[in-house]
Amino acid sequence: MKVFVYPGQGAQFTSMGKSMYDQHARAKELFEEANEILGFRITDIMFSGSDDELKQTNVTQPAIFLHSVILSKIWGKLFTPEMVAGHSLGEFSALTVSDALSFEDGLKLVSKRAHAMQKACEMQPSIMAVIIGLPDEVVENVCKAITDEIVVCANYNCPGQIAISGTEAGIDKACEMLTEAGAKRALKLKVGGAFHSPLMEPARAELAEAIESTAINEPVCPIYQNYTALPSTDPEVIKENLIAQLTGSVKWTQTVRNMVAGGADHFVELGPGKTLQGLILKIDNSVTAESYQDKVTKD
Numbered sequence: 001m002k003v004f005v006y007p008g009q010g011a012q013f014t015s016m017g018k019s020m021y022d023q024h025a026r027a028k029e030l031f032e033e034a035n036e037i038l039g040f041r042i043t044d045i046m047f048s049g050s051d052d053e054l055k056q057t058n059v060t061q062p063a064i065f066l067h068s069v070i071l072s073k074i075w076g077k078l079f080t081p082e083m084v085a086g087h088s089l090g091e092f093s094a095l096t097v098s099d100a101l102s103f104e105d106g107l108k109l110v111s112k113r114a115h116a117m118q119k120a121c122e123m124q125p126s127i128m129a130v131i132i133g134l135p136d137e138v139v140e141n142v143c144k145a146i147t148d149e150i151v152v153c154a155n156y157n158c159p160g161q162i163a164i165s166g167t168e169a170g171i172d173k174a175c176e177m178l179t180e181a182g183a184k185r186a187l188k189l190k191v192g193g194a195f196h197s198p199l200m201e202p203a204r205a206e207l208a209e210a211i212e213s214t215a216i217n218e219p220v221c222p223i224y225q226n227y228t229a230l231p232s233t234d235p236e237v238i239k240e241n242l243i244a245q246l247t248g249s250v251k252w253t254q255t256v257r258n259m260v261a262g263g264a265d266h267f268v269e270l271g272p273g274k275t276l277q278g279l280i281l282k283i284d285n286s287v288t289a290e291s292y293q294d295k296v297t298k299d
Contacts, residue, residue: 001082001083001262001263001264001265001266002080002081002082002264002266002268003081003082003083003084003085003259003264003266003267003268004072004079004081004083004084004094004097004267004268004269004270005084005085005086005087005090005094005267005268005269005270005276005280006068006084006085006086006087006090006091006093006094006097006269006270006271006276007064007068007086007087007089007090007269007271007272007273007275007276008064008086008087008088008089008090008250009057009060009061009064009088009089009191009195010191010273010275011064011271011272011273011275012054012055012060012063012064012272012273013054013272013273014048014049014050014051014054015046015047015048016046016047016054016063016064016067016272016293017031017043017046017047017063017066017067017070018046018047019294020067020070020071020074020294021043021047024074026073026074027070027073027074030066030069030070030073030103031043031066031070033103033104034062034066034107037104037107037108037111038062038107038111042059042062042063042066045059045063046063046066046067056118057114057117057118057121057192058111058114058115058118059114060114061089061110061111061113061114061117062107062110062111062114064089064090064093064271064272065089065092065093065096065106065107065110066107067271067272067293068086068090068093068097068270068271068272069093069096069097069103069106071270071271071292071293071294072093072097072270073097075270079097081097081098081220081221082221082263082264083221083222083223083224083231083259083262083263083264084097084098084219084221084222084223084224085223085224085225085255085256085259086226087155087226087250087252087275087276088155088195088196088226088245088250089110089113090271090276091223091225091226091242091245092106092109092110092113092242093106093271094223095216095219095223095238095242097270098219098220098221098223099217099219099220100216100217100218100219100223100235100238101214101216101217102215105214105215108210108214109207109210109211109214112206112207112210113203113207113246116202116203116206116207117192117193117195117200117203117246118192119202119203119206120193120199120200120201120202120203121192121193121194123202124167124193124199125167125168125193126150126165126166126167126168126193126194126197126199127165127166127167127168127171127188127189127191127193127194128154128163128164128165128166128171128188128189128191128193128194128195129163129164129171129174129175129186129187129188129189130157130161130162130163130164130185130186130187130189131161131162131163131164131175131178131183131185131186132160132161132183132184132185132186132187133160133182133183133184133185134160134162134178134181134182134183135160136153136156136159136162136253138178138181138182139153139162139164139178140153142174142177142178142181143164143166143174145177146166146170146173146174146177149166149167149169149170149173150166150167150170150194150197150198150199151164151165151166151167151170151171151173151174152164152165152166152196152197152198152249153249154194154195154196154197154249154250155196155249155250155252156249156250156251156252156253156254157250157252157253157279158252158253158279158282158283159253159282159283160282161279161282163189165194165195165196165197165199166194166197166199167194167199171188174186175188195246196245196246196247196248196249196250197247198247200246200247201247203246204243204244204246204247207243207246208243211239211242211243212239212243216235216238216239217235218233218234218235219233219238222262223238224255224258224259225238225241225242225245225255226241226245226248226249226250226251226252226255227241227242227244227245227248227251228241228251229251229254229255229257229258230258231258231262252279252283253283256279256280256283256284257283257284260284260286260287264287265286265287265288266287266288266289267280267287267288267289267290268289268290268291268292269289269290269291269292270291270292271293272293273291273293274291276289276291277289277290277291
């Protein structure tokens with residue numbers, strides 16, 4: 001069974017989407033529609049902006065969403081999803097390509113999410129770190145042992161790789177303890193704040209209002225959501241999980257395993273980068289996985 005998956009923040013690159021814009025009329029039309037919806041020419045930043053401009057959360061998130069969704073739309077008959085999933089931000093891409101969200105509503109929610117997260121990051125200094133080489137339960141137990149600061153498991157990326165989120169002091173303490181526990185690496189990430197942690201509560205509250213007022217339809221196929229790692233088709237359940245995602249962990253390892261258990265054996269990553277392809281094969285090397293950053297030429 002072929003399934004489609006969508007990357008999250010960090011997959012962006014300079015010139016992303018330009019070849020689609022130049023070569024495909026439908027892609028150009030959608031990119032220009034996005035410029036109108038956002039009220040600024042995000043394509044200028046995507047195609048020729050600096051790395052620093054592209055790394056701004058309020059630009060990065062809609063840019064990755066646009067790259068992923070527009071690529072899916074110009075695949076035409078090749079795009080026949082039986083399941084979809086997205087990593088963090090990528091969940092909005094998955095919802096849009098599966099027709100649970102319209103293109104305009106999906107982009108507006110992503111833009112709202114990006115601005116809300118950026119504001120939350122500015123309210124309190126916070127950070128994330130990636131922990132390599134320890135079992136999940138060891139990382140979980142260390143986070144729970146730190147009671148004077150906020151530190152949580154944010155992203156279950158693949159076996160032996162977990163991202164943690166929290167206050168700067170909390171992350172420093174956790175990295176020290178996890179290194180002592182045998183972590184191969186405990187590396188702070190260059191991100192704006194503690195995503196998928198309780199520190200994102202102000203953003204969750206702001207985004208919840210926008211999600212509740214947005215029409216979400218039944219998707220054309222099941223979407224496996226980050227918060228539960230389970231398939232959803234009920235619009236109300238989708239809304240609840242989407243709201244909970246901002247302060248809850250991204251259960252990517254569990255999601256991939258559940259998709260495989262549901263029949264997935266061929267994963268196609270649509271969007272910038274190849275991060276998910278690599279993670280999927282580390283989670284289950286019995287499946288096949290491929291990535292596309294541009295329109296395929298085969299019919």
